Amino acid sequence: MFGNGQGSCAWPPPSHTAPPEEVIDCLIEDWPGVAEPVRWSEYLPDGMLADLLAQPAETKPEHREFEALERIGGWERIIAWAQARQIREMAPFVRSAEARNRALGAYDSLAHESAVAEVGLMLRVSARTAASRVDDAWSLSTRLPGTLAALEQGRITVAKARILAAETMNLSDEHAAAVEQQVLAKARQQTPGQLRAATRKAVLSADPAAAQKRADRARRERGVQMWPEPDGMATLSACLPAAEAVGVFAVLDEYARRAGGTSDHRPRHSVRSRHRHRPNQRNQPRPQMPTSPPAQTDPGLVSHPPPRRLHDLEHPSGHVYQTEPPPLTDPEPLATRPASDPDEPLPF
Numbered sequence: 001m002f003g004n005g006q007g008s009c010a011w012p013p014p015s016h017t018a019p020p021e022e023v024i025d026c027l028i029e030d031w032p033g034v035a036e037p038v039r040w041s042e043y044l045p046d047g048m049l050a051d052l053l054a055q056p057a058e059t060k061p062e063h064r065e066f067e068a069l070e071r072i073g074g075w076e077r078i079i080a081w082a083q084a085r086q087i088r089e090m091a092p093f094v095r096s097a098e099a100r101n102r103a104l105g106a107y108d109s110l111a112h113e114s115a116v117a118e119v120g121l122m123l124r125v126s127a128r129t130a131a132s133r134v135d136d137a138w139s140l141s142t143r144l145p146g147t148l149a150a151l152e153q154g155r156i157t158v159a160k161a162r163i164l165a166a167e168t169m170n171l172s173d174e175h176a177a178a179v180e181q182q183v184l185a186k187a188r189q190q191t192p193g194q195l196r197a198a199t200r201k202a203v204l205s206a207d208p209a210a211a212q213k214r215a216d217r218a219r220r221e222r223g224v225q226m227w228p229e230p231d232g233m234a235t236l237s238a239c240l241p242a243a244e245a246v247g248v249f250a251v252l253d254e255y256a257r258r259a260g261g262t263s264d265h266r267p268r269h270s271v272r273s274r275h276r277h278r279p280n281q282r283n284q285p286r287p288q289m290p291t292s293p294p295a296q297t298d299p300g301l302v303s304h305p306p307p308r309r310l311h312d313l314e315h316p317s318g319h320v321y322q323t324e325p326p327p328l329t330d331p332e333p334l335a336t337r338p339a340s341d342p343d344e345p346l347p348f
Contacts, residue, residue: 038067050078080153091142144180167203171207
């Protein structure tokens with residue numbers, strides 16, 4: 001049954017159920033003969049609310065936009081409720097599948113991977129997406145039950161629930177429960193970005209060492225990726241520590257500034273992309289590679305050491321790439337090569 005949402009903004013929600021007379025009706029009458037549109041977004045979601053919202057809206061023209069907006073909010077809460085119910089089904093299935101696979105002789109890691117693969121096959125998603133969703137379900141079901149309850153009541157979205165799960169990953173169960181209780185009170189009124197900032201602040205207050213653990217983990221997971229895009233394009237992405245990323249960007253920006261020329265009116269990011277491989281395709285002298293980011297004029301900023309080359313990055317396996325780039329096979333200096341067509345694609 002539905003609870004009356006008019007007084008249900010406080011957290012945690014009351015444990016009693018709504019009396020029958022407070023069950024949602026198609027119209028609410030504030031005065032006799034004056035019908036007002038229903039505030040669908042204020043009612044707790046379940047299957048009956050979904051059935052009611054599936055019916056055509058019957059309201060006066062002057063209330064039509066308000067009614068439509070409230071129905072959008074109602075559907076949003078139903079979506080959150082359905083996702084929470086799916087999570088409650090997913091966690092016990094994975095636990096049961098792992099036990100079944102171990103009984104068949106599989107190691108723990110293989111038993112878990114097999115269970116995740118079954119979920120991915122059912123949802124028609126990649127192995128990586130399936131693993132992420134199973135991890136979220138496990139975390140919300142075991143470490144963050146209050147967050148899962150808020151999701152089931154439609155007070156937060158699944159995106160907000162995942163933020164809480166990710167930001168409390170390195171906390172103990174006791175610290176995670178304290179952070180959850182602190183941030184859920186205002187989570188419904190916050191955007192995902194605001195919730196993330198509030199959660200990080202709460203995590204620092206509960207366990208300052210957790211932030212350093214996250215930074216160390218993120219540094220170990222740094223890397224460079226490339227994936228195809230439409231129309232013969234590709235995206236190159238580098239996830240680096242902030243100081244190194246600033247240095248790499250400064251190098252590309254310096255190349256673009258010196259080699260672009262004053263007559264080039266294209267956006268700086270477009271010039272930067274063309275010259276990151278051939279910085280002097282316009283017959284200009286080859287610019288010198290900056291050894292550090294541009295000098296900082298703000299005395300409040302902290303100067304970082306010169307960035308390492310990408311060749312110095314470690315592979316996750318522990319292998320360190322060569323510290324010097326391979327020599328050019330073409331002995332002809334780049335500065336003496338003829339200018340190329342500006343529209344000529346880059347050779348990679």
